[in-house]
Amino acid sequence: MQIVKLVSRLLASHYRDQPQLAQSQAYAPSNIALSKYWGKRDTKLNLPITGSLSISLAKHGTQTQLKPIDDANHRIYLNHKLVEPTTPFAHKVVTWLKWVLPAGLVLEVKTYNSVPTAAGLASSASGFAALVQATNRLMGWELPDKKLSILARLGSGSACRSLWHGFVEWYVGECDDGNDSFAEPLPYVWSQLRLGLLQISTENKTVSSRQGMLHTVQTSTLYKKWPDQTTTDLRQIRSAIVAQDFEALGATAERNAMTMHATMMAAWPPLVYWKPESVATMHQVWDLRRQGIPVYLTMDAGPNIKLLFLKQDQVVLQDIFNQLQVVAPFQP
Amino acid sequence: MQIVKLVSRLLASHYRDQPQLAQSQAYAPSNIALSKYWGKRDTKLNLPITGSLSISLAKHGTQTQLKPIDDANHRIYLNHKLVEPTTPFAHKVVTWLKWVLPAGLVLEVKTYNSVPTAAGLASSASGFAALVQATNRLMGWELPDKKLSILARLGSGSACRSLWHGFVEWYVGECDDGNDSFAEPLPYVWSQLRLGLLQISTENKTVSSRQGMLHTVQTSTLYKKWPDQTTTDLRQIRSAIVAQDFEALGATAERNAMTMHATMMAAWPPLVYWKPESVATMHQVWDLRRQGIPVYLTMDAGPNIKLLFLKQDQVVLQDIFNQLQVVAPFQP
Secondary structure, eight states: OOOHHHHHHHHGGGOOSSSSSEEEEEEEEEEEEEEEOOOOOEEETTEEEEEEEEEEEEEEEEEEEEEEOSSSSSEEEEETTOOOOOSSSHHHHHHHHHHSSSSOOOOOEEESSEEEEEESSSSHHHHHHHHOOOOOOHHOOOOOOHHHHHHHHHOOOOGGGGTSSSEEEEEEEEOOOOOTOOOEEEEEOTTTTTEEEEEEEOOOOEEEEHHHHHHHHHHHHHGGGGHHHHHHHHHHHHHHHHOOOHHHHHHHHHHHHHHHHHHHHHHHSSSOOOOHHHHHHHHHHHHHHHOOOEEEEEEOSSSSSEEEEEEGGHHHHHHHHHHEEOTTOOOO | OHHHHHHHHHHHGOOOOOOOOOOOEEEEEEEEEEEEOEEEEETEEEEEEEOOEEEEEEEEEEEEEEOOOOOOOEEEEEETEOOOTTTTHHHHHHHHHHHHTTTOOOEEEEHHHHHTTSSSSOOHHHHHHHHEEEEEHTTTTTOOOOHHHHHHHOOOOOGGGGGGEEEEEEHHHHHHTTTTOEEEEEEOOTEEEEEEEEEEESOOSSSSSHHHHHHHHHOOOOGGGHHHHHHHHHHHHHHHHHTTOHHHHHHHHHHHHHHEEEEEHHHSEEEEEOOOHHHHHHHHHHHHHHOOOOOEEEEEEOOOOOEEEEGHHHHHHHHHTTTTTEEEETTT
């Protein structure tokens, strides 16, 4: 189905041909998947092969301001800098705006990321989630959450999980049009849970997640075992959250991330996002676990490492990892 | 079946109750699998789940001297040092000697490795292959190659491939007793082929190949796709050897190694033999390939990297990798 048609059905009675506000803004947190989104069954609609489950990163995310302007083209600023319209980033944003806005409405989009762009911290997730919410406000759509999540997904798959704080599950769905593939927050609070961000590199990735997952699905024999594995992992992670069983949560999330990276390495040519420092940090984490400290790792399509641990171990871990940025996902 | 019984059937009419020589010696090269041996269907008999294909490392290998001594226990020397009987190394050698020697015959075993022990350069392969051949001479068995290969396999799986120089294929076999699981040399010479050894680390591995493959088979979901993948790879490598198609050989061998490591990373707990320097070297190899230099990598259950290239690129690569030890497998 054409996206424009699909979007017009989604908006339907919510559609407005004029902005309802002079300007709007919204914030969305970045998120880290505990069981990953890796592989699409529809590359245009960003429909996943499996469900996924994430935790949002509280204050690490994207703030976006929208303002109608009298100009021929949308003007996009990222962290105070005008973005060239030819960049992939501008192209993705403009494409999405064209799907949802009435013809002739031109916007100034000011986006501020508190996570490094394209370094494995899912800035496109928070970026599209903030854009969707700011657009919803500007246009006065008052869309239900499910529809906002679908609109965010069309911009960037994992963005559909970035509309909320806390744990969020993205349902795989079955429909060809993707109207049952959206995310919802899970009603569980885990106040002792901590995430630790270790920035291995802020370089731009040479292979985007989008390209990486396509390449893996197409060329990696091992990928064939991924859908079953991650579906099992998601179920186990959900149970671990309900039971507040940290070791089960950490172990399953780590296995899920390692398995995702394993599917890439078996692609041809091999896809290895890891840098030497990533491997050094992994071994350090495993040494700590052997010493009895319950700390687990997860990684996305990039070289950075994210730690999972409990509040009780925060001081010890901050001492070991000087650069650790600690996130308390349930402490506003 | 009990190994002792199996060995006595293998020796049968070749059996001698006394050494036929006062001493003996033999040399066997180490080998690097181009399509790997990874996973056993019988852990006692070292019967593999799939076939494998290797290239021998010419002068990198093991020299072993045997001499009957008047003592209660076998005395084993490794690189001029007496090895404590309690070490895993001595234990493996003594176990093998007990299977094959007449009761009461005690040996001094002097072994010299020109490859670092237990650092991913398969010293147990050349070690057992040399031991088997030296024993065959000392005892005057005059066993056919097939039986020598089986005896070597009982000591260490990949040792069955180290009895020859050049390309060697180990047939997976079907029999429960393993009498059809042995190796044979392939009758192809490829004089331009070069291997490059890059020693990342000579530290003892914390997880042996033996343990690593068991752990992977038992806990890694992705391992389930390995047998099919490596069987396809082996066939493609054999064809590439026959056709002297270097790019096909290199690409398939590299994919095979990366896929093997991928199966380990998806095990639980994850098994990562890579060190930071391994990853740095991988990226370097891939950069070189993007620059047009046909160089491929392979890795065994360890952190070291082995390069595959042709004679024409040797000088350039030696310039880039200062520590590169070049092996010309077909230049005696």
